[in-house]
Every structure is written in C-alpha cells, then in structure tokens.
Amino acid sequence: MRPLLGCLALATLLSPSLACPSPCSCSTKKNGRLLAECAYRELRDVPRGLSPNVTILTLSANRLGRLSRASLADVPELQSLWLGYNHIAAVEPGTFAALPQLKNLDLSHNRLADFPWQDLRNLSALQILKLSNNRLAGLPRGALHGLRELRSLWLNDNELTTLAPGTFEALPALAQLQLFHNPFNCSCKLFWLKEWADSTSAVISRAGSTLCAAPARLRGRAVTDIPGGLCNGTMAIPGFGKEDEGTYTCLAVNDVGTRDVSVNVALAGSGNPAEELPRDDPHAGQPGGHSCAKGDELDPSGMGEKLVIVYHVAGEARSGAAAAAGPRIRVGILLALGLLLLGW
Ligand SMILES: *[C@@H]1O[C@H](CO)[C@@H](O)[C@H](O)[C@H]1NC(C)=O
Ligand SMILES: *[C@@H]1O[C@H](CO)[C@@H](O)[C@H](O)[C@H]1NC(C)=O
Numbered sequence: 001m002r003p004l005l006g007c008l009a010l011a012t013l014l015s016p017s018l019a020c021p022s023p024c025s026c027s028t029k030k031n032g033r034l035l036a037e038c039a040y041r042e043l044r045d046v047p048r049g050l051s052p053n054v055t056i057l058t059l060s061a062n063r064l065g066r067l068s069r070a071s072l073a074d075v076p077e078l079q080s081l082w083l084g085y086n087h088i089a090a091v092e093p094g095t096f097a098a099l100p101q102l103k104n105l106d107l108s109h110n111r112l113a114d115f116p117w118q119d120l121r122n123l124s125a126l127q128i129l130k131l132s133n134n135r136l137a138g139l140p141r142g143a144l145h146g147l148r149e150l151r152s153l154w155l156n157d158n159e160l161t162t163l164a165p166g167t168f169e170a171l172p173a174l175a176q177l178q179l180f181h182n183p184f185n186c187s188c189k190l191f192w193l194k195e196w197a198d199s200t201s202a203v204i205s206r207a208g209s210t211l212c213a214a215p216a217r218l219r220g221r222a223v224t225d226i227p228g229g230l231c232n233g234t235m236a237i238p239g240f241g242k243e244d245e246g247t248y249t250c251l252a253v254n255d256v257g258t259r260d261v262s263v264n265v266a267l268a269g270s271g272n273p274a275e276e277l278p279r280d281d282p283h284a285g286q287p288g289g290h291s292c293a294k295g296d297e298l299d300p301s302g303m304g305e306k307l308v309i310v311y312h313v314a315g316e317a318r319s320g321a322a323a324a325a326g327p328r329i330r331v332g333i334l335l336a337l338g339l340l341l342l343g344w
C-alpha cells in the first residue's frame, strides 16, 4: 500500500499536466485534449490547481456565484467552458478575454444581469455562446461584432426588450439564433429585427415564441411579424380621402432644434390597416411643438424623402362629418412628421 501511494505521489509531482484538483476528474480525450470534469460537485468556486493544458472544463450544475479574472487564470488554453446551471450573477471584465482559444462558452441558466461584452473582442474563435435563461436586459451596440466564427447564439429567456440595429450583422457564420421568451418592445426601433429575420440565412429557433410584450396592441404577436407600416414613413390617418392629398408645411420642434418641413401626403391604400400600425408610440402622441398648414408651396429640399403615404381608412367618420375630419387629418400628419423628424 505504502509504495503504491508513494508512486502515485511521485507521478503527480512529475507530470503536472495531469494535475487534477480533488473535486474534479481529469482525462485525456482521444484527440489528445485534456478534459477536467467538475460538474455536479456543489462547488462555490472554480477549483485551483487545474493543469494549464486543460482544454475542456465542465463546471455545470454547481453553486458558482461569481467569476473573477483569477478564476480561470490557471487554464488559458480552454476551448470549451461549461458553466450552465450555476448561480453566477457577476463576471469580472477580463475573465474571458484571457481565454483566446475559447470556442464554446455556456453560461445558460445563471443569474447574469450583465455580461463583460468587451471580452468577446478577444474571443475570435468563439463558435457557441449560450447566455439563455439569465437576466440580461440588453446588449450594447456592437457587442457581437468580430465574432466571425460564431455559429450558435442563445439569448432566449432573458429580459431583452429591444436590440440595437445591426446586432447580428458581422456574424458571417451564424447558423442558429435563439431569442424566444424575451419581453420585446415591438416599436419601430425593433423593426430592423423583422427585416433582418426575413433576409438572414440563420435559423431563428422558435420564432413563433419570439413575441412582443409591448405595446399592448402587439402583445403576443411574433417579432418576425411586426407591422412596419409606420416605420418607413407610412401611416394610417383615419378618414383620409383623395381630396386631402397635397403638400403640408409644418414647423416641427424636437431635441435637435426647430425645422420647417414640407411633406407630400398621398393616398396609398384603403381598407383598414390602422389596426396593424404601431400608431400608439408615445412620441406619436405628442403633437405639441408642431404645427402644420396645408399649402401649395413645396420646400424643394424636402421633396422625396419626406413622402408620407397614407392609407384611407374606410369609415363613417368621413361621410358623416367632413368638418370633424379636418382636425383629425391634421393630427395624423403631425404624428407622421413627429416620427420623421425623430428619425423614425
Ligand atoms: C502541456 O502539453 C504540452 C504538449 O502536449 C507538453 O509539452 C507540456 O509539458 C504540457 N504542460 C504542462 C504544464 O503539463
Ligand atoms: C485582448 O485583446 C487585446 C487586443 O488584441 C489585447 O491588447 C489584450 O491584451 C487582450 N486581453 C487579454 C486578457 O488577453
């Protein structure tokens, strides 16, 4: 017994590459990669003393609460890091940046309200990023830029209400994206996502469960089905008729300043699309600061880009009360202008 223990101790001393902290079990895979298996151990911290040659580290289903730069400093060669089903609420910036070989990072089922996004800039080999089932409320603009190998991105079951335009651009390898179960606010600010979804070759898993939570009118509707009418300068004006077409000159005031704008308002459709259009955005409800007048003068610089297409909403309103229709049309145009001037 004693000589055997001695041999084991000697072997451990002589081959630090096989150093394996007691809660883990380590093995060399067929491809020569060193795996440290430390899942389901009730660990509160990443074990110290892992071999620097470990390339696969499983720490899933433990009780890790926080990761610091020091946590993974022993294992700079990591390619796969499995941290799912822990209690991780905080990750110190720089923790993952020191793992340039990382291909797979699983942080799903944790408590992250924030993530050190800037670390991703160092992870150019990253292929799989799982951040699902956390508490993320947003991604900074450009957070994922440069992840040229990223194939699979899981952001489902978080608290995302919106995403910046272009969030998923510059991800040439992206094949699968999960966004379902987030409380998306389907305002025009998110309309780009629908357009991107329509054009991307990536599979958006469970798109039918990727729903709007706001505005109330669109609650429960798929994000990939956001009606974009108002988002490109088209809008519904109740009671609008052919005879209301023309040029309207408006004075509009927003944060940037005051502008005189002429819009050419034309009838583009009929039926009842008003239900579909996101016309209750709060900005649209604030015509204060704007005033419009119908006229023949057209500001030449304002032509073209300021075209507002209006749907005719069939209804009794028009036939019954021509006098009442005037103010309503005016308000509608004010709303359209407000949006145009806000850059929507
Ligand atoms: C890591 O692996 C390399 C090559 O397989 C080997 O030469 C080296 O000794 C190992 N390093 C340690 C610290 O075990
Ligand atoms: C991350 O990348 C930057 C730029 O390439 C580099 O300066 C920095 O040292 C890297 N960070 C780590 C922790 O390796």
Ligand SMILES: *[C@@H]1O[C@H](CO)[C@@H](O)[C@H](O)[C@H]1NC(C)=O
Residues within 6 Å of the ligand: 161, 185, 186, 187, 189, 214, 281, 282, 283
């Ligand atoms: C939805 O987004 C719009 C536009 O950014 C914003 O004004 C509104 O407050 C948001 N609604 C909710 C419920 O977050």
Ligand SMILES: *[C@@H]1O[C@H](CO)[C@@H](O)[C@H](O)[C@H]1NC(C)=O
Residues within 6 Å of the ligand: 227, 228, 229, 232, 233, 234, 309
């Ligand atoms: C605006 O968007 C609607 C709905 O997506 C579309 O039918 C319409 O042609 C667009 N109008 C312009 C001017 O792009």
